[in-house]
Amino acid sequence: MSTFVLLTITGLGLGAMYFLVASGLSLIYGLLGVLNFAHGAFITVGAYLAWWFGEQLGGGPGTRLLVGGVLGIAAGALVAALVELGLIRPLYRRPVEQVLVTVGLALALGALVQGIWGADAKPFPVPSWMIDTTTILGANVPNDRFVEIGVAVAVLLGLTAFLRYTRFGLVIRAGVENRGMVSALGIDVRLAFTLVFALGGALAALAGVLSGVYFGVVDPTRGTSLLIFAFIVVVIGGFGSIGGSAVAAVAVGLIQQYANYYASSGTGDLAVVLLLALVLLVRPTGLAPKVAH
């Protein structure tokens, strides 16, 4: 029983990170129709900048994590906004080229991070209270799992409220459903594009920071490995659906943890891939319809 509880909470923690990456990807694809391969680079850049700002700052791990994390997330948003303005927008009517540019960007940014900070993993600042465990139903759960789950739930609620109750959210939701109609009504969708990219970049960087806490280190391949599972989450959850992403992220995180433990290591990844193939063959549009909610 205690193992099961530990696996469940750890799986939820993993799912929380998948959700943060997938929600940005999902909104970007839903609104712009761009499958953003550079999203993995945003994760890596965010995590590394958080670590680097922390190093420059000094002080206890708590302060370094908090201040470095906030600066890293801001940097992730900035990088993503610049990418949208400089590289995606000029190719507005050429969707295949947009995807290709993000592929090139993923390669280049990943290599740049490795060039600047080296291929070796860097120890991430983790405050000692996050490493300590809390006993729940006999299971000793590391406290950082609760932080990850809490942050993801807060983001889910915040995003839902943002999409439902603000004017920008309304424009984004309308844009996902019918971009042409929104522009025809005289609303400048391009601002929403940049905003969604910046938001996606910030969430990816946040996922990068949390993954640093979860694994205790950052390394240049972090973004790519998270990105592939985030893609799977987006496809299962349905493009453009935040709620669908959340459900799919939880399912993927849990299946991975259970299968890796109860079957053998690595089976979890195979099970997730199998789930994706099944979902696509049964319902090619994903589990949720294409509506931002």
Place this chain on the structure above:
Amino acid sequence: MRRAASIGIPVVVLVVLALVPKLSLDVPVVFNGPLSSPGTLQLLALCLLFSGIALTYDVLFGFTGLLSFGHALFVAAGVYMTAIALTRWEWGLWPTIGFVLAIALCLPLVLGAVSLRVSGIAFAMVTLAFAQAGQVLVQKNPYGWTGGEEGIGLNYDHVPDAFVGVLNTKNLYWLALGYAVLVFVIVRLAVNSSAGHVWRAVRENEPRVEVLGLHPYWFKLISFVLAGFLAVLGGVVWLLLIGGATPEVTTANFTLALLVMVVLGGAGTRFGAMLGGFLYTLLDQRLGSLSGSSEVQGLPDVLRVPLSEPLFILGALFILLVFFVPGGLASLPARLRGLRPRREPLPEEAAA
């Protein structure tokens, strides 16, 4: 005149390439030693091999319009299944060849039949997922067959002597050249066949093909199986060339590299894709040693760090190419001719 050029140029290129192991020419900067030295031949063989593999990907992406992110899986299947049969199971040469040919036919047939039920981004994702499953399988190292992170060192007992040893690098070079020529000829025949015409029709307008009474599914499946089959063969050549299997061939980054090669050279063109594969491999291999050179090491950090990462240079180059030369390198001659326009550009061309 055009027809003579379209046959003549490939033949001349082929003759020159076939004679390379006999030339002791020195090409400074590009290669370390003379052309006939084993190191240079090995590098050139790798370049030729990848020009062939890039062309197999072009069949899918360029000619049929299928954006697959799982092509690495087939190359990896060729590398790993051959290595496992020869090294782990200690099979002879002929049973291994038969086994790998069967894999080359069945694997793309099964995976294609499943993944082609969806199209567009969903197809890209399913193929990515299958490739990911292959990567996980190799990492898991079932029964100690794949060797996990370390890969497999090839057991040369049943490999023909002509392909063993540094002195025989020239034979490996000719093998790689033969592979590239084989792929070129088969793809040329296939693309010019009636199925090949349907591929391009599917790429341009799939609903219209359906309205005309043809089933796009079967034509896409033929394209998928042909590309997969040739890619598996490429994997076998790669194994002989490198002398072992490494897990990097299973990664998603390898498929992305194939995509970059094809777009670099020009998607939907045979020579473009091959040129792209050749140049990408050459740059990828040589930029690394260039970055170790004293000129680059002497630069200030702002320049030195990006320049010492080959993937950064390739990625940046790729982005520039997508922006400024959308047709890839293959479109350059026409573009250069276009600098002296014979007619006024149409308004929409001028706007674009």
